[in-house]
Amino acid sequence: MKRHIFIMMLFALCLTSFQAHAQRYLPGMKGLQVTAGMTDGVHWNTNTDFAYHIGAAYSVYTKNANRWVIGGEYLHKK
Numbered sequence: 001m002k003r004h005i006f007i008m009m010l011f012a013l014c015l016t017s018f019q020a021h022a023q024r025y026l027p028g029m030k031g032l033q034v035t036a037g038m039t040d041g042v043h044w045n046t047n048t049d050f051a052y053h054i055g056a057a058y059s060v061y062t063k064n065a066n067r068w069v070i071g072g073e074y075l076h077k078k
Contacts, residue, residue, distance in 0.1 A: 027062060053074065
């Protein structure tokens with residue numbers, strides 16, 4: 001149990017100690033978002049109800065903290 005807590009604390013330290021900063025919404029700031037995951041009804045023992053999704057989006061911040069986003073997402077159901 002102590003090992004699991006140590007690993008989680010080490011992971012949290014890695015996230016906060018390097019280049020992780022708050023989002024500042026500066027004009028001209030650009031970002032890339034990549035998502036993936038499993039959807040409802042997933043059963044690992046059989047191939048029935050297997051579904052996943054993947055996606056990517058690109059965003060740009062303009063004046064007055066406005067954001068333009070373009071992206072796409074794919075959902076696969078079996």
